Amino acid sequence: MRAVVAQPAPDRPRILGDASRPTPSTGRPRDVIAALAETARAALDEVGRPLHDVVAAGCAAPGPLDHRTGRVHVAPNIPGFREVALADELSAALEGIPVFVDRDTVIAAIGEGLAGAARGQRDYVYVTVSTGVGAGIVSGGRILRGASNTAGEVGHWPIALAGPRCGCGSYGCVESFAGGRNLAEQFGSVEASDVFRAERAGDPRARELVRNAEAALEALAIGLVNVLNPARIVVGGGIAEHEPDHVLVPMRRGVRERAFAVASSACEIVASGLGADVGMVGAVIAAQQRAAGAGEWLG
Amino acid sequence: MRAVVAQPAPDRPRILGDASRPTPSTGRPRDVIAALAETARAALDEVGRPLHDVVAAGCAAPGPLDHRTGRVHVAPNIPGFREVALADELSAALEGIPVFVDRDTVIAAIGEGLAGAARGQRDYVYVTVSTGVGAGIVSGGRILRGASNTAGEVGHWPIALAGPRCGCGSYGCVESFAGGRNLAEQFGSVEASDVFRAERAGDPRARELVRNAEAALEALAIGLVNVLNPARIVVGGGIAEHEPDHVLVPMRRGVRERAFAVASSACEIVASGLGADVGMVGAVIAAQQRAAGAGEWLG
Numbered sequence: 001m002r003a004v005v006a007q008p009a010p011d012r013p014r015i016l017g018d019a020s021r022p023t024p025s026t027g028r029p030r031d032v033i034a035a036l037a038e039t040a041r042a043a044l045d046e047v048g049r050p051l052h053d054v055v056a057a058g059c060a061a062p063g064p065l066d067h068r069t070g071r072v073h074v075a076p077n078i079p080g081f082r083e084v085a086l087a088d089e090l091s092a093a094l095e096g097i098p099v100f101v102d103r104d105t106v107i108a109a110i111g112e113g114l115a116g117a118a119r120g121q122r123d124y125v126y127v128t129v130s131t132g133v134g135a136g137i138v139s140g141g142r143i144l145r146g147a148s149n150t151a152g153e154v155g156h157w158p159i160a161l162a163g164p165r166c167g168c169g170s171y172g173c174v175e176s177f178a179g180g181r182n183l184a185e186q187f188g189s190v191e192a193s194d195v196f197r198a199e200r201a202g203d204p205r206a207r208e209l210v211r212n213a214e215a216a217l218e219a220l221a222i223g224l225v226n227v228l229n230p231a232r233i234v235v236g237g238g239i240a241e242h243e244p245d246h247v248l249v250p251m252r253r254g255v256r257e258r259a260f261a262v263a264s265s266a267c268e269i270v271a272s273g274l275g276a277d278v279g280m281v282g283a284v285i286a287a288q289q290r291a292a293g294a295g296e297w298l299g
Numbered sequence: 300m301r302a303v304v305a306q307p308a309p310d311r312p313r314i315l316g317d318a319s320r321p322t323p324s325t326g327r328p329r330d331v332i333a334a335l336a337e338t339a340r341a342a343l344d345e346v347g348r349p350l351h352d353v354v355a356a357g358c359a360a361p362g363p364l365d366h367r368t369g370r371v372h373v374a375p376n377i378p379g380f381r382e383v384a385l386a387d388e389l390s391a392a393l394e395g396i397p398v399f400v401d402r403d404t405v406i407a408a409i410g411e412g413l414a415g416a417a418r419g420q421r422d423y424v425y426v427t428v429s430t431g432v433g434a435g436i437v438s439g440g441r442i443l444r445g446a447s448n449t450a451g452e453v454g455h456w457p458i459a460l461a462g463p464r465c466g467c468g469s470y471g472c473v474e475s476f477a478g479g480r481n482l483a484e485q486f487g488s489v490e491a492s493d494v495f496r497a498e499r500a501g502d503p504r505a506r507e508l509v510r511n512a513e514a515a516l517e518a519l520a521i522g523l524v525n526v527l528n529p530a531r532i533v534v535g536g537g538i539a540e541h542e543p544d545h546v547l548v549p550m551r552r553g554v555r556e557r558a559f560a561v562a563s564s565a566c567e568i569v570a571s572g573l574g575a576d577v578g579m580v581g582a583v584i585a586a587q588q589r590a591a592g593a594g595e596w597l598g
Contacts, residue, residue: 073561074560074561135526137526139443140444140598146528148561148565149528150561150562150565151438151528152526153562156522157518157522157526158518161458163460170558172518218457219471223456223457223522226452227434227436227453228450229444260452262373262449263445263450267446
């Protein structure tokens with residue numbers, strides 16, 4: 001987990017303090033929230049500013065959650081973290097400063113839309129290809145939320161009629177082929193980077209896994225273009241950043257060769273403009289907008 | 300092609316006159332437009348009312364089009380029908396009455412949302428399973444249009460990494476497995492109903508095709524629920540109407556068993572409330588709303 005302290009600035013919020021901590025291995029909500037608060041305090045200490053100088057805090061969390069209430073339904077990679085009132089409890093742990101929680105991919109979409117690679121766009125998708133695969137969707141200038149605020153789980157659109165089991169309980173999902181955790185598990189390594197390294201060294205099993213991951217991302221990009229007709233797909237996340245030839249290149253090729261011409265020519269597929277800071281910059285902007293009562297487009 | 304004359308009514312527009320004509324086999328834009336105008340006049344003749352009594356006309360067309368200008372980019376099933384100013388030309392053929400063109404699936408979504416099975420919903424998808432597979436998506440009370448107004452082509456989300464060629468030029472699309480035209484072609488019959496009849500008679504090839512079509516529709520439903528989180532998926536079209544056990548049943552089962560729990564429990568998958576009239580009722584409502592300057596949700 002990471003926390004920053006930032007100040008408004010014309011182009012993008014300026015990060016003043018920055019702190020990181022490992023997620024507590026117990027995964028217990030109480031421990032996770034205490035660690036989050038501790039990380040935030042460490043970032044403030046770095047700047048030498050007290051907690052009561054903070055106007056608002058934004059918090060990016062994974063998995064299905066309700067951004068209005070700040071309740072996390074499930075955090076897929078933290079077993080036991082279910083139905084947690086994250087915004088309220090984190091606020092309580094931080095002397096009552098307002099805390100706004102939103103999904104990590106939505107926060108990233110907000111960051112890219114207001115200060116990154118989708119600036120000025122009204123129809124775009126932020127896709128992360130990292131441990132998992134997910135998205136924040138903006139349509140007609142609004143975050144696409146859905147009926148219970150869980151829209152955007154593009155990693156769990158099935159793109160194969162059979163295929164590997166996914167952490168979500170289904171199979172054949174984009175993420176089951178292209179998510180870093182699944183890639184590493186299927187290869188029997190610790191990190192997805194091991195798979196890409198082995199692929200470069202000519203390992204045939206790694207090559208097949210990478211080829212399938214590329215095909216899954218190609219299918220995802222085609223689907224997004226045909227179904228949502230975005231002007232931009234911004235692709236971030238560790239795997240996209242380190243392996244663009246296995247992520248952006250197949251996505252672009254797929255759309256060019258297989259999507260509807262009108263939709264394809266309307267869409268540019270680009271790398272994240274905020275890179276590793278996308279979650280932090282997005283959280284700062286989201287907190288700023290929601291604290292100011294603005295950000296109606298946030299839904 | 301079909302045309303109706305309708306009058307506003309509290310529950311849903313009341314259809315007074317109704318006429319049908321075959322689509323001209325030449326497929327030439329001029330012939331198609333002349334036949335459309337002729338069909339509209341025939342429906343009016345049935346009621347004994349002159350053209351100048353008509354306040355506005357709505358026209359549902361397939362394929363990528365721009366609903367604001369009324370220009371059809373491509374009509375996938377009418378070769379040669381490309382870049383046609385359908386609204387303007389049809390209006391000219393009908394003594395200048397205002398004509399509003401929109402995609403068939405969007406028109407159906409409008410109909411189902413205001414007078415059918417999605418009444419009162421703000422997040423829903425109308426899916427048609429017929430000759431082709433497509434959708435109209437409503438998100439947060441607005442039609443999801445996309446950057447160039449072609450959003451909703453859910454039939455062309457790839458759900459298999461390989462698979463049959465699709466009419467769109469891609470492969471592995473939902474439609475390539477579950478669209479009636481593709482089903483019949485792969486079986487070597489004229490109509491998709493032949494495939495379902497053979498499946499019931501125990502034909503193993505038909506059984507495999509139908510099983511794949513079900514799997515494709517299951518994947519589609521799971522994807523829609525995970526990505527868009529709709530409160531309702533309304534399923535219409537000839538195949539859905541005649542073969543609900545092969546369409547609605549697998550879609551419901553897939554979502555129940557494989558989609559995210561929060562999103563799945565928020566979503567009901569139901570049959571079209573307007574059935575074979577969905578396009579006509581939707582076109583009447585769309586024309587009514589747009590002629591009145593309302594219908595901002597139509598985008």
